[in-house]
Amino acid sequence: MTSPSPRVYLDHAATTPVRDEVIGAVTREMRHTGNASSLHDPGRRARRVVEESREQVAQALGVRPSEVIFTSGGTEGDNLAIKGTYAARRAGDPARDRLVVAGTEHHAVLDPVEHLVAHEGARVTWVEPDADGLIGEDALAEALAANGGPQTAAVVSVMWANNEVGTIAPIPALAALAREHGVPFHSDAVQALGQAPLDLSTVDLGVVTGHKIGGPIGVGVLTAGRDQTPVPLTHGGGQERGLRSGTLDTPAIAGLAVAISHAAQHQASHAAYLGELRDALITGALALDAGITVSGPWTPGDTTSRLAGNAHLRVADCEGDSLLYLLDAAGVACSTGSACQAGVPRPSHVLLAMGVPEEQARGALRLTLGHGSSRADVDAFLTALPPALERARRAHAAAARPRATAPRATADHTRSA
Structure with missing residues (x-):
């Protein structure tokens, strides 16, 4: 039975359920044919939809349009931020072999970290939370100073709001602390979008996804500051600043822009x-x-x-x-x-x-x-x-x-x- x-x-x-206005935006775009990388009129039309959506997303998240990278969702965004930044920083300075990561992260962060430790010789310093799951400035400062000091750190990762117990971290202050030591700061903001004030310009790398806010499943955003150059995980057509090759899903991106704008406004x-x-x-x-x-x-x-x-x-x-x-x-x-x-x-x-x-x-x-x-x-x-x-x-x-x-x-x- x-x-x-x-x-x-x-x-x-x-x-969470897809919003009606998102379904409308996706359905409208699915009726049109056009690859956003093509040069003919249908392709240019698709490109226009993508770029207008990018501007809409950037405004809602507090970043520049050029800093918005469309992905398949939170997991891909976190992997690109963690693995890509580690590879770029390690190539520039072999001494930067350390990841500074909160022990309460989602597995979309934890598993890439463990992969780098197992296969790329990375070291990891865990930032310990308090009894409420809060990652504080003192805990991060202690982790940055450990195991060779900030000069050995390749990237810091602390999620904006915990996906299990809901604790909201003081991300702008934590990011400022990492920046004082010249270490890029990444935050998985998947759970925070729509429930907490969110300005991704305060972090170097931020991640959100559509299906947590009534958007389509299978589309999300990595925000990467203009000075951030993660090594791409995929290679091909060179889309999205060369960081995420692949044909852009124009209908999903249009729906995502509607969902993110609605989440920010309300x-x-x-x-x-x-x-x-x-x-x-x-x-x-x-x-x-x-x-x-x-x-x-x-x-x-x-x-x-x-x-x-x-x-x-x-x-x-x-x-x-x-x-x-x-x-x-x-x-x-x-x-x-x-x-x-x-x-x-x-x-x-x-x-x-x-x-x-x-x-x-x-x-x-x-x-x-x-x-x-x-x-x-x-x-x-x-x-x-x-x-x-x-x-x-x-x-x-x-x-x-x-x-x-x-x-x-x-x-x-x-x-x-």
């Missing part, structure tokens, strides 16, 4: 609305069960230290995966962490880096709100939570109970005739 389709969607941090009102829903969800959950705690910073009404749409709960004596499946069966879609690591039964590296004991980290539940979310969604979750908790705890207790050892059979060494 198949589960019913989710009636309540609380996983907007993984992906950020303040959107955050205020989501913040009210988030606070109702957290307050309601805490009132239901004494075994529930909040991960990350949370003060009702505050949307500056934590993402407005993020509620991350830890549930005692419970496995997050079990709770997720029980809520899903009740018609509530949520997650235990990053969708990119879904299906892997391991505690969150973010929570472990924050100092949360492994047993507590296993009881994590991430609930994220977005456009279309309502108070009815919050109420439905709070109604579904108690019975799901009761069943998940029973299952956890049963799994922890010692099993009786069956008597060992006596070996029979006789042979039949």
